[in-house]
Amino acid sequence: MTEKKGEIMNGARILIETLIEQGVTDIFGYPGGQVINIYDELYKCSDRINHVLTAHEQGASHAADGYARVTGKVGVCLATSGPGATNLVTGIATAMLDSVPLVAITGNVPNSLIGRDSFQELNITGVTLPITKHNYFVSRVEDLADTIREAFQIAKSGRPGPVLIDIPKDVQTALYEYVPMPEVEAEETPDAPEDLIDQAVELINSCKRPYIYIGGGAAGCSLTKDLMKFAEKIDAFIGTSFMGLSVMPNSYDRFLGMEGMHGHYASTMANKDADLILAVGVRFSDRATGKTSKYCKGAKIIQLDPDISEIGKNVPVDIGLIGNIYTSFLKIAERVSEASHPEWNKYVHELVETEKKIFAEEEAKHVDTIMPKKLFDIINEIKDKNTIVCTDVGQHQMWAAQYTDFEAARRFASSGGLGTMGYGLGAAIGAYTATKDRTILITGDGSFGMNLNELATAVTYNVPVVIVLLNNGVLGMVRQWQTLFFNQHYSNTILERKTDFVKLAEAFGARGVRVSNLDEFRAAFSEAMEKQDGPVVIETIIDIDEMVLPMLPPGGAIDDIITAKEQVLK
Amino acid sequence: MRKVIAVYVENKYGVLTRVSGLIMRRGFNIDSLTVGETEDPNYSRITITMDGDEYLMHQVINQLYKLHNVKKVKQLDNSNSVERELMLVKVKNTKENRAEVISATEIFRAKVIDYTPEALTVEVTGPTAKINAFIDVMKPLGIVEMCRTGVVALERGDSIL
Numbered sequence: 001m002t003e004k005k006g007e008i009m010n011g012a013r014i015l016i017e018t019l020i021e022q023g024v025t026d027i028f029g030y031p032g033g034q035v036i037n038i039y040d041e042l043y044k045c046s047d048r049i050n051h052v053l054t055a056h057e058q059g060a061s062h063a064a065d066g067y068a069r070v071t072g073k074v075g076v077c078l079a080t081s082g083p084g085a086t087n088l089v090t091g092i093a094t095a096m097l098d099s100v101p102l103v104a105i106t107g108n109v110p111n112s113l114i115g116r117d118s119f120q121e122l123n124i125t126g127v128t129l130p131i132t133k134h135n136y137f138v139s140r141v142e143d144l145a146d147t148i149r150e151a152f153q154i155a156k157s158g159r160p161g162p163v164l165i166d167i168p169k170d171v172q173t174a175l176y177e178y179v180p181m182p183e184v185e186a187e188e189t190p191d192a193p194e195d196l197i198d199q200a201v202e203l204i205n206s207c208k209r210p211y212i213y214i215g216g217g218a219a220g221c222s223l224t225k226d227l228m229k230f231a232e233k234i235d236a237f238i239g240t241s242f243m244g245l246s247v248m249p250n251s252y253d254r255f256l257g258m259e260g261m262h263g264h265y266a267s268t269m270a271n272k273d274a275d276l277i278l279a280v281g282v283r284f285s286d287r288a289t290g291k292t293s294k295y296c297k298g299a300k301i302i303q304l305d306p307d308i309s310e311i312g313k314n315v316p317v318d319i320g321l322i323g324n325i326y327t328s329f330l331k332i333a334e335r336v337s338e339a340s341h342p343e344w345n346k347y348v349h350e351l352v353e354t355e356k357k358i359f360a361e362e363e364a365k366h367v368d369t370i371m372p373k374k375l376f377d378i379i380n381e382i383k384d385k386n387t388i389v390c391t392d393v394g395q396h397q398m399w400a401a402q403y404t405d406f407e408a409a410r411r412f413a414s415s416g417g418l419g420t421m422g423y424g425l426g427a428a429i430g431a432y433t434a435t436k437d438r439t440i441l442i443t444g445d446g447s448f449g450m451n452l453n454e455l456a457t458a459v460t461y462n463v464p465v466v467i468v469l470l471n472n473g474v475l476g477m478v479r480q481w482q483t484l485f486f487n488q489h490y491s492n493t494i495l496e497r498k499t500d501f502v503k504l505a506e507a508f509g510a511r512g513v514r515v516s517n518l519d520e521f522r523a524a525f526s527e528a529m530e531k532q533d534g535p536v537v538i539e540t541i542i543d544i545d546e547m548v549l550p551m552l553p554p555g556g557a558i559d560d561i562i563t564a565k566e567q568v569l570k
Numbered sequence: 571m572r573k574v575i576a577v578y579v580e581n582k583y584g585v586l587t588r589v590s591g592l593i594m595r596r597g598f599n600i601d602s603l604t605v606g607e608t609e610d611p612n613y614s615r616i617t618i619t620m621d622g623d624e625y626l627m628h629q630v631i632n633q634l635y636k637l638h639n640v641k642k643v644k645q646l647d648n649s650n651s652v653e654r655e656l657m658l659v660k661v662k663n664t665k666e667n668r669a670e671v672i673s674a675t676e677i678f679r680a681k682v683i684d685y686t687p688e689a690l691t692v693e694v695t696g697p698t699a700k701i702n703a704f705i706d707v708m709k710p711l712g713i714v715e716m717c718r719t720g721v722v723a724l725e726r727g728d729s730i731l
Contacts, residue, residue: 130591133636139583313629
């Protein structure tokens with residue numbers, strides 16, 4: 001007989017105990033036949049772990065994702081086998097593309113029924129193979145606790161990502177001993193090699209037009225202050241990819257905002273004209289670079305990333321620094337010499353002035369309609385530093401990315417890489433559950449229609465998310481492309497729905513308001529932000545022809561930037 | 571130019587699927603893939619041969635490294651490694667071709683491993699080029715069926731993965 005070190009319990013309980021041991025306080029899920037045992041243990045442990053029941057498993061996966069994005073902790077979601085598991089798929093893929101640490105747990109039919117097309121049986125490890133960092137089918141209860149620990153470690157180490165654990169029902173009911181263990185630490189990522197860091201420093205010291213390009217990889221490592229110090233030391237400007245939003249405060253004068261397909265004019269042009277780009281945790285996505293063969297041909301590019309496969313994947317780089325972003329960056333920052341580049345400064349300030357001029361011209365065109373920038377000015381004025389902004393996908397998302405002022409890190413949750421319409425409401429519920437900070441969802445009538453069922457969840461759990469629903473009656477982003485590049489063939493983008501969003505909100509037990517000008521919006525928004533007594537839908541009517549500009553045309557380069565639609569629609 | 575990549579992986583459920591799935595979804599085109607146990611039964615060795623430029627090889631290797639079950643990956647230097655492939659080929663046994671099959675088998679240092687009045691089965695081992703050459707000789711004689719293992723390779727001398 002081996003000596004007993006732990007308590008004997010069933011697999012379902014081992015799962016819950018291991019989750020608690022790993023620091024999990026909240027999970028998002030939906031019950032079903034193959035997870036009843038897990039829900040039975042959740043019932044018994046409800047004083048130690050909080051379960052949020054969503055309206056749909058997809059909502060649970062996005063909630064876990066939103067939870068993770070605003071805290072940096074691993075988000076956890078739970079679903080039954082078969083359709084429960086497949087409903088998580090979009091959420092897992094969303095987390096994969098944006099490197100969000102997630103552990104998804106699914107039940108499955110007992111081992112004895114695997115491979116027989118049993119009721120609600122599905123090979124979810126096969127389905128999620130390309131969209132997880134790693135996944136597990138746990139066939140023995142003996143392996144369960146350690147598998148969960150390993151899953152948490154993989155999810156949060158290096159470049160984070162989602163891990164799925166599929167647990168057949170007989171493993172949930174089998175008895176085994178549980179020995180508590182400490183919370184696993186993320187594996188340490190070593191620093192970039194010294195000689196390469198020195199080479200990078202040399203390049204930086206010899207440049208004249210430095211641009212620091214930050215992305216999602218910089219979001220998790222509290223670099224804000226260090227980036228500012230560094231930018232001042234070498235007289236550089238900072239721009240961000242979509243995923244790097246909320247790392248830098250928008251009030252910082254060396255921060256030019258997002259660059260890329262819908263980036264700020266100044267940021268995008270400064271990126272193009274820089275002679276040195278220090279890329280920190282970015283992967284040079286096609287949405288950020290435009291045509292890669294023409295991307296930054298006059299610049300030396302230094303890329304710092306923990307993921308070896310990202311170095312030079314999308315654009316060739318001069319120096320690839322593979323390693324811990326935080327510590328490697330600090331080494332570079334410490335070793336570079338102070339510099340000043342008056343000409344570069346002057347040039348960038350001219351770009352900023354041009355950007356202001358473009359805004360003024362656009363503003364003049366908005367007489368009777370709401371200019372999105374103005375709407376966000378009001379949001380920025382009323383929200384506080386800690387307010388979390390979540391979005392869905394489309395025009396509203398790009399406006400949010402362009403115009404929201406962030407003043408603190410980890411305050412933005414939006415699907416960048418996968419571009420998941422319907423992400424936002426679940427994410428907002430997750431983000432609020434994690435922080436209890438005021439939470440706004442910016443959405444559109446198209447995206448909101450995809451997963452508005454989670455309004456029920458927000459009502460049940462009294463999540464006071466303020467939903468700014470920009471309603472233009474069309475799928476605006478696709479329609480914008482149709483306007484500019486498809487001869488105004490509005491194929492299936494005009495919704496012509498008769499949905500009354502105010503009544504819809506009320507039917508769910510939420511509040512609803514409809515506004516059609518900025519004054520009404522200000523009143524409704526400030527009231528909702530103040531009251532915080534449950535979800536509110538503010539349906540905001542915007543013009544059908546409103547566009548997201550600037551825009552790099554699909555397949556075009558930065559030089560092809562469109563700042564006014566008249567450039568295309570002659 | 572054909573390249574050989576050796577991948578040292580944990581010998582676990584689904585690892586081959588992970589490796590081949592990654593190669594498929596990243597759009598890499600492979601010529602052959604072999605897998606088998608190593609000196610340590612906890613690990614398997616996968617040998618992949620494929621065509622590709624330097625960028626592609628880097629991507630394959632770096633993406634493979636990201637798989638949790640992959641422990642080591644190395645592109646083998648053609649000039650400093652030994653490669654072998656094995657083929658079994660079944661040819662019709664007729665009065666007209668019998669002598670030629672047997673003499674080609676001898677010249678290629680291959681072996682007849684099955685002989686019936688209807689067919690001859692030959693085992694050939696060697697680098698890929700030799701296997702291809704043997705197929706060319708057998709084709710006009712009437713190949714009934716054949717199968718080849720794909721390349722296995724080791725570095726020369728004492729260097730290891």
